[in-house]
Each structure stands twice: as structure tokens, then as C-alpha cells.
Amino acid sequence: MTETYDYIIIGAGSAGCVLANRLSEDPATKVLVLEYGGSDKSIFIQMPTALSIPMNGTKYNWKYMTLPEPGLGGRQVHCPRGKVIGGSSSINGLVYMRGHASDFDEWEALGARGWRYANCLPYFQRAESWQDGGDAYRGASGPLATNAGNKMKNPLYKAFVDAGHEAGYITTEDPNGHMQEGFGPMHMTVKDGVRWSTANAYLKPAMSRPNLTVITHAMTRRVILDGKRAVGAEYELGGGQRIVAKATGEVLISSGPIGSPHLLQRSGIGPAALLQKAGVAVLHDLPGVGENLQDHSEVYIQYACKEPITLNGKMGLLSKAMIGAEWLLFKKGLSVSNHFESGGFIRSDASLQWPDIQFHFLPAAMRYDGKKPLDGHGFMVLTGPNKPKSRGYVRLRSPEAHEQPDILINYLDREEDREGFRRCLRLTREIIAQPAFDRFRGEEIAPGKDVRSNDEIDAWVRETMESTYHPCGSCRMGEDAMAVVDSDLKVRGVEGLRVIDSSVFPAEPNANLNAPTIMLAERASDIVRGKPLLAASNAAVGIASGIGVTQRSGTPLRTLQH
Structure with missing residues (x-):
């Protein structure tokens, strides 16, 4: 079976739901979303206080585990990722924290051109509907409801x-x-007492559009390449039925910091030696795929x-x-x-x-x-x-989509x-x-x-020590040889293919990751559509006293001594 779309989005998580909504705003654009998980109608997802239940089960969670971590005496650490529409925004702790302005300036310094704070702030605002209304920093009319x-x-x-x-x-x-x-x-993504995941905020309001198709319980096996161009995706439904979807425009991978590098590697895009060892034909040698993994x-x-x-x-x-x-x-x-x-x-x-x-x-x-x-x-x-220096990896074991990859955070x-x-x-x-x-x-x-x-x-x-559940960086954005995507989130050396999720973060923001992931997808949707980007903000950034002089940020100022 073969179907044709303008855009294929792989993963209906924090980023994929945003893309599905924004790209399907154009009625002339035909969009497909492939998601392995299913419905989010469970009370345990929608009730904010019940967050520990979906986060620690297997129905809505990939339940990834790291390899034995050398720095933790060989302990394995749980790395939950959402397996449901809304992705990790449907099973996370609902915390809405954007990060410090300098985190995004750091991204630009690391090679992510155009991703400085002044460029990102307008997209944080566009995404958000803050309980107290908008100002120079907060949004008032976006899909994502936030409150205290x-x-x-x-x-x-x-x-x-x-x-x-x-x-x-x-x-x-x-x-x-x-x-x-x-x-x-601290702030959270809740509206009228209900978890306000990206499924609730972005995907569901768009699903009535005739140009948007969402297929759940669909395991994407690989991205299909024609030479050095992505032209579609092969996915599998229950019973082993395999379907090929063609993309006349682009394939957008939004499968998260574990799923995205794993999918690229299964598709023959990644470090050549690793792919060969796993029995995957090397279609594009890209050494950084799966490397630079980090976590709070x-x-x-x-x-x-x-x-x-x-x-x-x-x-x-x-x-x-x-x-x-x-x-x-x-x-x-x-x-x-x-x-x-x-x-x-x-x-x-x-x-x-x-x-x-x-x-x-x-x-x-x-x-x-x-x-x-x-x-x-x-x-x-x-x-x-919150600014860890340790780095790990995501590496496939075989071409099989259902076999979890090797994950080492190197805590x-x-x-x-x-x-x-x-x-x-x-x-x-x-x-x-x-x-x-x-x-x-x-x-x-x-x-x-x-x-x-x-x-x-x-x-x-x-x-x-436990994970704070903020892995990122495994498809790093940048300009050097180990970067996986460029500043427009295009996979380096492959046409028609982008990665849009927290795997592209060059470094961890000093905050929880759901908010910056949504911001990234908002800005990426304009980049993909070729729309003019929102004007950079000139809002001032608060700088605490004592920078470079004292560890304390208030008065009395004291140096830290132990």
C-alpha cells in the first residue's frame, strides 16, 4: 500500500503535535502523523496529580532503561518516554520552565545559528496562554495553557x-x-484542572481538518531514501501489515532523544561502523547520530x-x-x-x-x-x-524497530x-x-x-541518584563534523529530512525540557513552511547582582565557603 502526503511527521509528542497543528493550518497542505502509541483518554493521564502512574507503567511509556551506568556502580536507570499521543507531555511532571536566556545564547555559540534567546522568546510567547495574561515575556493567546x-x-x-x-x-x-x-x-501545563499536553493543546483541535491524518499504533520502521533524499516512510500496523507513505515535501522526525537517533540509524543514517555491526546498510555516514546524549x-x-x-x-x-x-x-x-x-x-x-x-x-x-x-x-x-558535562549515546542493536537501542547517559x-x-x-x-x-x-x-x-x-x-527525565542532544544541531542537523534542523547531507525535537538541543537548558521543546517546534514550523520568522524580542534579561564575584545572588552577598 502506498499513500502520498506533503509532510510526514513521525511521532506525535511534544514537538510532533505542534508541527501537526501548524503545518495543517494551510488547507492545501496534506499532513500525515505516525504515532506508535494510542489514545490519551485515561484519567491517570488527564488528572495532573496522577502523573506517577503513566510515567511508571508500560502502557503509555516506552520504559527505556540505560545500560549499567559505570558512574553509578553499574546501576541501570529508568528513562521514561511517552508512548501515547502527546508523547512525553502526556506522562511528564507537567512542569513549565523555559530555561535561562543564556542557555539559548549558548546554543548559538555552539553552532545553532539563529537560536539565541531574542529569537526564541517570541515563540515561547506564541505557544503560551499564561493565566495572568501576556507581557514582554509571557503569551496570552497561545494553545498551551500554563498556570501556577x-x-x-x-x-x-x-x-x-x-x-x-x-x-x-x-x-x-x-x-x-x-x-x-x-x-x-514554579509553573505547570494545566487548564481547567486538566493536564494540558500538546495532544490537548495542539493535536486534538487540528484533527477535524480534512488535510490532517493521524495514524496511531503505527511503528515507523525506517525513513525511505532515494539516493540522498528522503521520499517517505515505511510503517507497520498490527498484524505485521506494512505500509509505505510517500512525502512530496519533507519527512519530519519528532520521535524524541531516544527514538529519533534510533530511527535514523535503522534507516541507514548514522555512524558507518555502528550500522554495519548492527546489520544495517549504510546509506549516509553521519557520525554524530546518537552521540552527545545528556540528561539532568x-x-x-x-x-x-x-x-x-x-x-x-x-x-x-x-x-x-x-x-x-x-x-x-x-x-x-x-x-x-x-x-x-x-x-x-x-x-x-x-x-x-x-x-x-x-x-x-x-x-x-x-x-x-x-x-x-x-x-x-x-x-x-x-x-x-543542570548543566551536566557528562555525555553518552543511543546506539541501535539491530535493524528491528521493536528492539530497544543501547542507551548510556554516562552519569x-x-x-x-x-x-x-x-x-x-x-x-x-x-x-x-x-x-x-x-x-x-x-x-x-x-x-x-x-x-x-x-x-x-x-x-x-x-x-x-535518579534521572530527572530530560534526555536531549542525541541529534545535535550545529556546524561541525559531529553535528547531525543544521540550524534549519535539516539532516546534514540528506535532502527532505529534518529532526525536530529535544534531540537537536546542543546543550541542556537550565530547566525542564517540555517548554523549550514546544518552542523549538513552533519556530521550526515557520522554518519548514518558509514563513517569515517572528521578529526578535528586545526584552531585557534580568541579571543577578554578584555575577563573577559571589555565589549568592541577593543580599547580604557572601562567598561560599566549606
Whole structure:
């Protein structure tokens, strides 16, 4: 069977849904979306507080696991990726954080021409509908609804922000606006109490268009090349039925930081020696495909709480049933939040020009996967170095689409990353020790007060560190020999083929990745269509005091000493 389209989009995730909507705005353009996952109608996807369920199951999650990680004593780490319309935006923690302006200027410095902050900001705004309306930084009428959850009603959220200020840091009213650095609220992708994934925001509103075809449960086996031009895709439906879809325009891969390099490699595009070893004919030798993989990682620093006000008191079956019923009936209450409602961004060293540590604060002591809650009341800080230096890879094992590739993040491969975690722990302890927490702070549960020396901290991090679920960089944008795509996201040396998702990020932004991935797809949709790009923003960027002089970003300014 053969079908013909102008554009074929492979993957209906955070980027693919955006592309499907924007490209099909032109009724003369025929668009096909291929997605291996299925419907997102589950209550566990749509209810924000239930995020740990789809994230840790297999129905909506590829459930990738890394190879044994040398830096973690051989532990394998879970790397969840969405297997459903909306992709990872349908199973993630719903956090909406864009990154620091300097992150995108860094992209341009690394060879991603045109991707500096001033060029990206207008696309963040175009994508967004912020609860308080638009301004020079926020969008007011975009498809993606963002808000501040329950606006820090639990007093522990404000205690964390106040403690950061008492520790010598500044506060910020909007980390997605003028000033990222400092302590303040965190934002999330929720609308009227419902998870606002890219499936809800972009794909579903476009699916009534006659020029948009979405095929679910379709495994794309390979991109079809005619010489050095992509001309279509071969995909497989249930029962082994194989179909070829032709593209008269372009094939756009949006399968994510694991799926996109794996698909390129299965299609004969990648490092020649790797492809030959796996039994794949080399159609285009591109050595960077699958390399440069990086990820944020974090530890859970937990404390007992002296007052019975934490979410640990809501873990029983009756409490969960009542929370669920309130969501079903009214879309209100604890169910409408991801519970990461305050946080912070700081610099770990006086020499740094922008933040490299992120804090997620949670008024509960538990795990991100929902397991092992504290028997009693507690709270925790999730933190890790946000500009990792370690690099890994995604490498196919065989031509078989259903066989997961080898994934190695190489966590803690670099001393800079190990030192980053030491600083994260010590700085967190200083913050929680501030007077704002005196009425709440009990004993330190994890790692425990006896973990003090570098060796003790390193051992604890190796044993307990987890992914923050932000892999990227495996199809890096740039101009050097190891770059996979150019600044227009075209695969280097192949016509009619682009990669558009977080795999093209040259480096990790200092934030969660859903927001910058959506921004990237918004801007890419204009590039693909040949439309004039939105004018660069001249909005000022907030710069904290003490840059290059002190580690603290507020007053009193103090140098960090240990």
C-alpha cells in the first residue's frame, strides 16, 4: 500500500503535535502523523496529580532503561518516554520552565545559528496562554495553557522561598519572565484542572481538518531514501501489515532523544561502523547520530516535618479516592496540581554567569515514582546540577524497530558533575537550616546527618541518584563534523529530512525540557513552511547582582565557603 502526503511527521509528542497543528493550518497542505502509541483518554493521564502512574507503567511509556551506568556502580536507570499521543507531555511532571536566556545564547555559540534567546522568546510567547495574561515575556493567546497550580496554598512552599531569601539569594516573581535566577513559584501545563499536553493543546483541535491524518499504533520502521533524499516512510500496523507513505515535501522526525537517533540509524543514517555491526546498510555516514546524549539527574533530600500538613497525610486509599472524586466532579482541589509549586535557580560557584542548579520543592517525602512514601509527615527538595558535562549515546542493536537501542547517559562521568552534586547537597542543607523552616523542620531523613564528607556524599549519590527525565542532544544541531542537523534542523547531507525535537538541543537548558521543546517546534514550523520568522524580542534579561564575584545572588552577598 502506498499513500502520498506533503509532510510526514513521525511521532506525535511534544514537538510532533505542534508541527501537526501548524503545518495543517494551510488547507492545501496534506499532513500525515505516525504515532506508535494510542489514545490519551485515561484519567491517570488527564488528572495532573496522577502523573506517577503513566510515567511508571508500560502502557503509555516506552520504559527505556540505560545500560549499567559505570558512574553509578553499574546501576541501570529508568528513562521514561511517552508512548501515547502527546508523547512525553502526556506522562511528564507537567512542569513549565523555559530555561535561562543564556542557555539559548549558548546554543548559538555552539553552532545553532539563529537560536539565541531574542529569537526564541517570541515563540515561547506564541505557544503560551499564561493565566495572568501576556507581557514582554509571557503569551496570552497561545494553545498551551500554563498556570501556577494551587498558588502555593501549602505553607511549606512559601517557607522554601523565604528560606532561600534568608540564605542570601534573591526571590523572583516569574522564573519564566524577566528574571529566572532566585527562589519563587514554579509553573505547570494545566487548564481547567486538566493536564494540558500538546495532544490537548495542539493535536486534538487540528484533527477535524480534512488535510490532517493521524495514524496511531503505527511503528515507523525506517525513513525511505532515494539516493540522498528522503521520499517517505515505511510503517507497520498490527498484524505485521506494512505500509509505505510517500512525502512530496519533507519527512519530519519528532520521535524524541531516544527514538529519533534510533530511527535514523535503522534507516541507514548514522555512524558507518555502528550500522554495519548492527546489520544495517549504510546509506549516509553521519557520525554524530546518537552521540552527545545528556540528561539532568537529581537526588531527593528529605526531612521530617513537625506539623501534619504534608501530602504524606493524603497517601491512604480513602484520601486518594476523595481527591479523585473531587477531580471527576469539579476539576478542583489537590488533583489539579503536580505539587511542584515552588522552586529555585541558583549558581553553584562565584565564577558562573547564569544558574546551574535547579530546586524542585515538594511538600511530601516520597519518590517521584510514587513509591516508598515516608511513614509520617515530611518534605523534600529535588535537586541536581543542570548543566551536566557528562555525555553518552543511543546506539541501535539491530535493524528491528521493536528492539530497544543501547542507551548510556554516562552519569557522573565527569568530576564537574560529581562536584555539582556535592554543592547541591550542601547548599540545600544551608537553605533548609534557615529560620523560615524552624517550625516545620524535623530530622534529615535522606541522606541523613552523618553523610558529610565528599566520599560519603559521592557514595550516596551513586546509590540514589535518579534521572530527572530530560534526555536531549542525541541529534545535535550545529556546524561541525559531529553535528547531525543544521540550524534549519535539516539532516546534514540528506535532502527532505529534518529532526525536530529535544534531540537537536546542543546543550541542556537550565530547566525542564517540555517548554523549550514546544518552542523549538513552533519556530521550526515557520522554518519548514518558509514563513517569515517572528521578529526578535528586545526584552531585557534580568541579571543577578554578584555575577563573577559571589555565589549568592541577593543580599547580604557572601562567598561560599566549606
